[in-house]
Amino acid sequence: MKVLLIEDDRLLAREIAKALREENCAVDVAANGEDGQHLGNTEAYDVAVLDLGLPKVPGAQVLRAWRQNGRQLPVLILTARDGWTEKVDGFKAGADDYLTKPFRMEELVMRLRALVRRSAGHVAPSIVCGPLSFQAQTGVFELNGLPIKLTALEWRVLECLIMRKDTVVDRTVLVEKVYEGDAGTDSNSLEVIVARLRRKIGRDMIRTERGRGYRLAESDL
Amino acid sequence: MLHATSLSRRLLLAASVFICAALIIAGVVLFFVLHRFVQRQIDQRLDTQIAFLSSMLGSQNGVLTLSGNADGPPFDGHPRGWYWEAIGPNNTLRSRALGDRDLDISKIAIRLPPPLRPPPPPAGEDRPPPPGSRPAPGDDIGPDQQRLHFRILHTTVSGMPVTIVATAPRAAVLGPLREAMTTLAISLLALAIALVLAMIFQVRLGLQPLERLRRSIAEVRAGRSDRIAEVQPREVQPLVSELNSLLEQNALNLDRARRHVANLAHGLKTPLATLAVALPKDERGTEMHELVELMERHIRHHLGRARSAALNGPVRAHTVLAPHITDLGAVLGKVHADKHVDFSVDIAGDLAVACEEQDFDEMAGNLLDNAFQWTRRRVDVHAGMKGGNSVVLSIEDDGPGFDLEQVPQVLQPGQRLDERAPGFGFGLSITRELAELYGGSLEFQKSPAGGVRVVVTLPKALNGAE
Numbered sequence: 001m002k003v004l005l006i007e008d009d010r011l012l013a014r015e016i017a018k019a020l021r022e023e024n025c026a027v028d029v030a031a032n033g034e035d036g037q038h039l040g041n042t043e044a045y046d047v048a049v050l051d052l053g054l055p056k057v058p059g060a061q062v063l064r065a066w067r068q069n070g071r072q073l074p075v076l077i078l079t080a081r082d083g084w085t086e087k088v089d090g091f092k093a094g095a096d097d098y099l100t101k102p103f104r105m106e107e108l109v110m111r112l113r114a115l116v117r118r119s120a121g122h123v124a125p126s127i128v129c130g131p132l133s134f135q136a137q138t139g140v141f142e143l144n145g146l147p148i149k150l151t152a153l154e155w156r157v158l159e160c161l162i163m164r165k166d167t168v169v170d171r172t173v174l175v176e177k178v179y180e181g182d183a184g185t186d187s188n189s190l191e192v193i194v195a196r197l198r199r200k201i202g203r204d205m206i207r208t209e210r211g212r213g214y215r216l217a218e219s220d221l
Numbered sequence: 222m223l224h225a226t227s228l229s230r231r232l233l234l235a236a237s238v239f240i241c242a243a244l245i246i247a248g249v250v251l252f253f254v255l256h257r258f259v260q261r262q263i264d265q266r267l268d269t270q271i272a273f274l275s276s277m278l279g280s281q282n283g284v285l286t287l288s289g290n291a292d293g294p295p296f297d298g299h300p301r302g303w304y305w306e307a308i309g310p311n312n313t314l315r316s317r318a319l320g321d322r323d324l325d326i327s328k329i330a331i332r333l334p335p336p337l338r339p340p341p342p343p344a345g346e347d348r349p350p351p352p353g354s355r356p357a358p359g360d361d362i363g364p365d366q367q368r369l370h371f372r373i374l375h376t377t378v379s380g381m382p383v384t385i386v387a388t389a390p391r392a393a394v395l396g397p398l399r400e401a402m403t404t405l406a407i408s409l410l411a412l413a414i415a416l417v418l419a420m421i422f423q424v425r426l427g428l429q430p431l432e433r434l435r436r437s438i439a440e441v442r443a444g445r446s447d448r449i450a451e452v453q454p455r456e457v458q459p460l461v462s463e464l465n466s467l468l469e470q471n472a473l474n475l476d477r478a479r480r481h482v483a484n485l486a487h488g489l490k491t492p493l494a495t496l497a498v499a500l501p502k503d504e505r506g507t508e509m510h511e512l513v514e515l516m517e518r519h520i521r522h523h524l525g526r527a528r529s530a531a532l533n534g535p536v537r538a539h540t541v542l543a544p545h546i547t548d549l550g551a552v553l554g555k556v557h558a559d560k561h562v563d564f565s566v567d568i569a570g571d572l573a574v575a576c577e578e579q580d581f582d583e584m585a586g587n588l589l590d591n592a593f594q595w596t597r598r599r600v601d602v603h604a605g606m607k608g609g610n611s612v613v614l615s616i617e618d619d620g621p622g623f624d625l626e627q628v629p630q631v632l633q634p635g636q637r638l639d640e641r642a643p644g645f646g647f648g649l650s651i652t653r654e655l656a657e658l659y660g661g662s663l664e665f666q667k668s669p670a671g672g673v674r675v676v677v678t679l680p681k682a683l684n685g686a687e
């Protein structure tokens with residue numbers, strides 16, 4: 001799960017990013033509306049956390065610009081203004097959820113996971129693929145009912161695959177979603193991660209579609 | 222005596238005093254003028270009689286004689302008091318009405334100039350008295366114990382000093398005078414009343430702009446207008462301009478204060494959010510998290526207070542319900558997307574309440590939020606008129622509901638019936654405060670579906686033209 005965090009308060013941005021990374025998320029941080037709008041337009045994210053009171057370009061304007069540009073990524077608005085009128089305005093600009101400051105980090109993570117799950121078209125909070133299941137609410141993967149221990153990168157790859165289960169996920173998309181913007185991307189390391197995942201959940205579940213990408217599916221009997 | 226409490230009383234009292242004083246002075250002056258006029262008429266009559274007598278008096282051997290009848294009316298005895306007398310050195314001739322009584326002129330005579338010296342010997346016996354010898358006036362009691370007005374002439378008849386006296390009853394002067402004065406007094410009284418009434422009317426008319434000004438200020442206070450109408454009489458205009466400047470200054474100060482509070486609140490929230498996120502996830506962190514939430518409640522409470530303090534009545538606000546409810550429903554539908562809530566709105570398209578849009582959003586948002594939070598499947602919103610002046614908005618859910626006895630508890634700021642659910646509780650007390658501020662109310666009922674039905678009553682919006 002890759003999150004775009006647009007928050008001008010440096011300290012708050014740092015803390016949120018840190019907490020999100022602890023939850024296995026990849027996080028790109030923008031400190032003003034202009035940078036945030038640019039990132040949202042050019043990079044692939046699963047979800048954006050958008051502060052409304054931003055320098056340079058206000059949050060609502062960033063959101064409108066994305067929507068006009070056809071960017072459909074789910075957006076959670078973060079605001080200090082807790083009036084309903086502001087919330088309605090935010091939603092009219094294209095927001096999908098909101099949180100008012102201060103908030104509990106667990107609440108933010110839960111809401112973000114729900115947004116990502118819904119935008120991937122999954123109605124139920126639990127996504128099942130053969131013996132593998134993903135509790136979208138808590139972010140826990142289970143194999144045959146037992147939780148699996150995953151590294152952050154493994155978690156991100158598997159989450160991305162299970163969200164799009166039964167479809168081929170392009171290598172480039174997978175790389176984009178797994179690595180943070182400033183991290184060096186090495187497609188070889190993706191191979192390494194997939195190999196490790198196969199060892200953990202079973203060889204057959206992640207198929208390599210030659211020249212295209214990977215596909216997560218129930219193993220054929 | 223002039224109370225500072227009533228301008229019209231001051232004006233009326235002063236005007237009444239002046240009017241009465243002026244009319245009393247006019248009455249007195251008129252009395253004297255009339256008196257002199259009537260007196261002159263009587264004097265002329267008496268002087269004519271004296272002239273007549275003096276022309277008819279003669280003497281025979283030192284005895285005064287009268288050649289003719291001098292007892293024509295009014296000297297014929299009716300009414301009484303019209304007398305004449307000619308006093309010679311040796312005899313006295315008197316009007317028939319006097320009989321043999323004498324007119325006592327001794328008291329008057331003292332004050333009279335001495336008898337004329339005998340004039341130069343006349344050319345003829347019947348010469349009238351020389352011109353310049355005019356009768357003198359006097360007042361005294363007559364023989365009938367009646368006040369008489371005297372005219373006395375000292376003259377000479379055939380070389381004899383003669384005093385000719387003619388009298389008229391005092392009543393002949395006072396009668397017409399009294400009659401005239403009665404009429405005059407009635408007229409003056411009527412005039413006084415008319416003037417005072419005119420004055421009352423004038424004061425009312427003159428002070429009407431003040432009454433208009435009062436109503437205009439009342440409109441401002443009631444929130445139906447934000448400034449006093451500028452079209453005012455010239456005398457009131459400066460006052461109105463000053464008042465309007467004061468109102469503007471007030472609004473500006475209030476706005477500034479509100480912005481400061483809002484900035485302070487929102488400025489605090491971001492560091493508070495940082496603090497909340499940075500807190501460790503152990504037991505101690507949870508404890509501190511409660512402190513953060515407490516701080517947030519205080520901020521929200523005072524932010525709400527600052528907003529409602531600025532609210533002084535329905536400020537010509539006009540919020541159409543349906544679009545706001547639909548928007549809020551759309552927001553909450555997204556927020557609670559997993560519940561797939563069946564949200565139905567039954568509100569006439571033009572139904573509006575006299576609330577600021579933000580305040581209505583706040584009330585309806587909080588209530589709908591609760592409904593979406595607790596409902597299983599459905600949230601139904603109805604609104605309609607109640608009486609002529611109120612709009613009733615009811616929001617129903619099919620959730621577990623709560624015991625109606627817990628309602629007072631629900632309305633306490635920061636109280637939650639279920640401590641686990643986030644964001645619940647604070648909204649209800651804010652909603653109630655807002656509703657009451659607008660003169661409305663908030664009521665909880667059991668919904669037929671088993672959940673909660675919240676009923677908000679709010680004032681109906683005035684028509685767009687108003």
